[in-house]
Amino acid sequence: MKAIVVMFDTLNRRYLPPYGCTSTYAPNFQRLAERTVTFDNCYAGSMPCMPARRELHTGRYNFLHRSWGPLEPFDDSLPELLRELGVYSHLVTDHQHYWEDGGATYHQRFSTFELFRGQEGDKWKGHVPSSTEGSPPPSAHTGAGAHQGAHDARRQDAINRQYLTDEADHPQTKVFDAGIEFIETNAAQDRWLVQIETFDPHEPFFSAKRHKEHYRRDYDGPDFDWPPYAPVSEPPEVVQHARDEYSALLTQCDESLGRVLDVMDAHNMWEDTMLIVCTDHGFLLGEHGWWGKIVQPWYDETIHTPLFVWDPRSGVRGERRSALVQTIDLPATLLDHFDGDPTPDMEGRSLADTVAADHQIRSHALFGSFGGHVNVTDGRYVYMRASVSPENAPLEEHTLMPTHMRARFAPEELLETELAAPFPFTKGVRPLRMPGTTFGNLNAYDFGTLLFDLQQDPQQLDPIVDDDIELALADAMVELMRANHAPRSQFERLGLPFTGPVTGEHLLAQRQQRLVAASIRT
Structure with a gap:
């Protein structure tokens, strides 16, 4: 085979x-x-x-x-x-x-x-920048560095294409x-x-x-x-x-x-x-x-x-x-x-x-990116759960390989690092735990918690409000998060119970946040 x-x-x-x-x-x-x-x-x-x-x-x-x-x-x-x-x-x-x-x-x-x-x-073909192409990039761990990184990537792409003229x-x-x-x-x-x-x-x-x-x-x-x-x-x-x-x-x-x-x-x-x-x-x-x-x-x-x-x-x-x-x-x-x-x-x-x-x-299927919405779908409804606070906290990174996309973690990112207890999937190993940063700088709080009916609204243009559907999907989300051994901090960030059932009170935790997010979107 x-x-x-x-x-x-x-x-x-x-x-x-x-x-x-x-x-x-x-x-x-x-x-x-x-x-x-x-x-x-x-x-x-x-x-x-x-x-x-x-x-x-x-x-x-x-x-x-x-x-x-x-x-x-x-x-x-x-x-x-x-x-x-x-x-x-x-x-x-x-x-x-x-x-x-x-x-x-x-x-x-x-x-x-x-x-x-x-x-x-x-970072393939090497062309030294001219003096008119800008100053050396700031630290890759800062917002300015990320902006400079995008600029550098576009410059590098233009260089690379010079060597890719034939299909x-x-x-x-x-x-x-x-x-x-x-x-x-x-x-x-x-x-x-x-x-x-x-x-x-x-x-x-x-x-x-x-x-x-x-x-x-x-x-x-x-x-x-x-x-x-x-x-x-x-x-x-x-x-x-x-x-x-x-x-x-x-x-x-x-x-x-x-x-x-x-x-x-x-x-x-x-x-x-x-x-x-x-x-x-x-x-x-x-x-x-x-x-x-x-x-x-x-x-x-x-x-x-x-x-x-x-x-x-x-x-x-x-x-x-x-x-x-x-x-x-x-x-x-x-x-x-x-x-x-x-x-x-x-x-x-x-x-x-x-x-x-x-x-x-x-x-049900779970999906998302680190620090953003946590999402669940049953194939018809999609529930996007946002953080309950604009600070998106607590958000904790768990790793033994502290590297970003194109950079190592900076020393200042590691100052608050501590050893966490092992997760069932870490084979007895204690990972490092440190404050995390949302990947992509998405603030899910600003978009709000969203619920869509893909059968009636396949383009996801009109979020719905239905407490029964939301409660069922929130319950499925918690079940999948627990099966994944998600850290307690993720449940706290989303206003969901680490143990016990999901209740109407957990839906109320999102009401004010939804109003704020709706005002931002409009």
């Missing part, structure tokens, strides 16, 4: 033909849907990029304990578990966060790996070249997994010119393929241009996907090879008046993700599944494929029976 995982970053299901989109040219995604099972109710869990990848290794939520960071010493890791089963694993990727401080322990878990440079602000040089192209090389080299071998992972269609939406031809319009405005994570202030024609740039890059991704399907056809791999095509999250392209992610709640466009699975054991293809599934289910699914069992710490479950017959494996 073998397995191929094709992972895209920032793949928005609303732009894919199998999910009803008619404006994106993506014939291979349609072809994929005909060869696999398409999931209609897949939700990501821990956000964004590296927290999502930690879930792909560990099969458990991590956003309630820690922000962006590496694998922890006590973490289970899928590739290592597969190695114990005699399965060889190989990673090919251009996702530059793997070789930054906050992601450096992930790719080393694979048997072998290949990394390709040049995506986004990857053959594009990092995505090289990733799929290498992935297909691995498949063709090892097609006759057994018990291997390859993860072909591209950063695309993540912003900036940098694609080959020929893919843009599918979206030609009369547009003479500014180049705009890298929207800021901010409210939309651009005119409609610029918003549409950004959407077209995203679609063009998605079309390039579609062509790369087609190459994988071709090689599976050529080697008749459908008989013994599992195929999973997935993503970490989506992206707001003007919906809700926002660009991006992280700086606003995790709306449907960003958290309700596409998922396609071919399981040669059941042989089901061309069908859809309504069962509620999540990213945390993929490790257990792959272990099951190779006759392995999930570890006791894994919260995800194998999708084998769900692929075969739409077997339900959960009633």
